[in-house]
Amino acid sequence: MKKSFRFYLALWGAKIGTLLLKIFRRNATFFPGKFALKVCPDFIGRIQKPKTMIAVTGTNGKTTVCNMIEDVLKDNKYDFIDNKYGSNIDAGVATTLISGVSFMGKSKKDLAILEVDERSAPKIYPYLTPTYLVCTNLFRDSLMRNAHTEFISGILTKYIPKDTILILNGDDLIVSNLAPENKRMYFGIDRLDTDTEECENISRDIIACPKCDTKLVYDYVRYNHIGKAHCPKCDFKSPEIDYLATKLDLENMKMTLKIGEREEEYDLISDNIINIYNIISVITVLKQLGLSKEQINESLKKLKIVDTRYTEETVNGVKIITHLAKGINPIACSRVFDYTRKYKGNKAVFLIVDDLHEAVKGSENTSWQYDTDYEFLNDESIKQIIIAGARYLDGLVRLEMAGVNKEKIVYERDELSALDKLKLEGIDTVFILHDLYSMELKDAAKNKVEVMIKNLDKKEK
Numbered sequence: 313m314k315k316s317f318r319f320y321l322a323l324w325g326a327k328i329g330t331l332l333l334k335i336f337r338r339n340a341t342f343f344p345g346k347f348a349l350k351v352c353p354d355f356i357g358r359i360q361k362p363k364t365m366i367a368v369t370g371t372n373g374k375t376t377v378c379n380m381i382e383d384v385l386k387d388n389k390y391d392f393i394d395n396k397y398g399s400n401i402d403a404g405v406a407t408t409l410i411s412g413v414s415f416m417g418k419s420k421k422d423l424a425i426l427e428v429d430e431r432s433a434p435k436i437y438p439y440l441t442p443t444y445l446v447c448t449n450l451f452r453d454s455l456m457r458n459a460h461t462e463f464i465s466g467i468l469t470k471y472i473p474k475d476t477i478l479i480l481n482g483d484d485l486i487v488s489n490l491a492p493e494n495k496r497m498y499f500g501i502d503r504l505d506t507d508t509e510e511c512e513n514i515s516r517d518i519i520a521c522p523k524c525d526t527k528l529v530y531d532y533v534r535y536n537h538i539g540k541a542h543c544p545k546c547d548f549k550s551p552e553i554d555y556l557a558t559k560l561d562l563e564n565m566k567m568t569l570k571i572g573e574r575e576e577e578y579d580l581i582s583d584n585i586i587n588i589y590n591i592i593s594v595i596t597v598l599k600q601l602g603l604s605k606e607q608i609n610e611s612l613k614k615l616k617i618v619d620t621r622y623t624e625e626t627v628n629g630v631k632i633i634t635h636l637a638k639g640i641n642p643i644a645c646s647r648v649f650d651y652t653r654k655y656k657g658n659k660a661v662f663l664i665v666d667d668l669h670e671a672v673k674g675s676e677n678t679s680w681q682y683d684t685d686y687e688f689l690n691d692e693s694i695k696q697i698i699i700a701g702a703r704y705l706d707g708l709v710r711l712e713m714a715g716v717n718k719e720k721i722v723y724e725r726d727e728l729s730a731l732d733k734l735k736l737e738g739i740d741t742v743f744i745l746h747d748l749y750s751m752e753l754k755d756a757a758k759n760k761v762e763v764m765i766k767n768l769d770k771k772e773k
């Protein structure tokens with residue numbers, strides 16, 4: 313697309329706007345792009361872009377994957393633009409692209425890493441062709457925003473440019489069938505001891521063969537619709553995996569990645585299966601960019617899964633783990649509940665997952681709670697569950713439906729005063745499961761638990 317007068321007006325306005333925002337110490341993460349798109353609606357198509365562009369999309373994990381790719385690249389002295397501190401919709405992507413060009417619109421960088429919201433595909437891909445597009449997974453998400461997975465996979469297939477090479481989760485049958493005409497490679501994890509024949513989860517987003525509507529046969533299920541399946545009637549089945557983790561050694565935190573006939577050993581920085589998928593997708597991308605196994609592994613080893621999502625510390629022998637569990641997102645929540653129940657030792661759980669907050673301007677409805685596996689919290693090793701926040705009564709109903717003994721449950725509106733009832737005797741780990749919008753509350757709760765543990769110790773002495 314040619315650069316029109318409108319384009320320059322949009323670019324210069326956005327550049328001056330960025331400068332002003334900087335002077336007033338405001339973050340220029342969204343408004344320059346929003347302005348540019350207002351003045352010139354096809355701005356993303358007209359702006360000069362880096363030669364290589366990596367886009368990352370999917371229901372869960374896209375921020376984590378982008379962060380890891382960016383950190384490894386930075387560690388290896390690559391120069392690139394990204395929307396790490398910006399938004400992942402069209403305005404955020406436009407803002408990032410603006411930061412990568414000169415005042416006259418010439419591209420200054422050769423590489424871009426872009427997190428792209430699935431729902432924004434129609435506003436971005438007609439104007440921008442990613443060299444590689446990673447899709448981490450596709451699950452049911454906010455009903456109001458994302459409707460259902462067929463709708464999301466439908467818009468992705470419709471709008472992903474034909475020349476984009478796809479890097480797809482091959483263990484996700486919805487993802488593996490995106491844009492079937494495009495060149496692709498799959499990443500995945502070989503069968504695990506913990507995989508089951510039957511699905512333990514409430515929700516599974518693909519049950520019937522998309523080609524002939526016959527009920528799919530799952531060879532094994534990992535969680536929800538993640539696993540391996542085939543259609544008993546036609547040729548539809550899970551694909552062969554190109555980047556396959558064959559040996560997961562969680563004791564020593566190592567994995568073997570089989571790439572064709574070659575095997576490479578990598579260190580793991582998380583024992584959470586969702587993050588292991590994220591790590592494999594990151595390695596697959598970095599390999600395409602030409603990084604060696606050593607370069608990738610040495611840099612990956614230095615990383616930590618970003619603190620806002622997961623923290624752990626031990627106070628006088630009691631562990632405190634904070635874990636992001638997104639409300640409205642049933643699969644993200646269920647994975648965290650599963651991680652919590654399987655974590656060794658006796659646990660107390662402080663649950664402040666919510667869908668009502670000023671930041672989200674109210675809530676849609678509570679249906680997501682009934683797609684979430686609260687049943688996982690009904691576990692012998694979980695000795696107490698404290699549920700608080702605006703949705704505490706909805707949560708209580710759901711926990712009771714899941715069969716959790718009411719004597720184990722503390723329910724109260726005010727989060728921090730509910731925490732007063734935490735019983736630490738015999739508890740090895742306190743889990744604080746919080747939402748994206750309750751970061752400050754999470755920190756306050758963590759501090760309070762720390763003090764409670766220390767006081768308990770004094771009393772005993």
Ligand SMILES: [Zn+2]
Pocket residue numbers: 521522523524525526543544545546547548
């Ligand atoms: Zn079929």
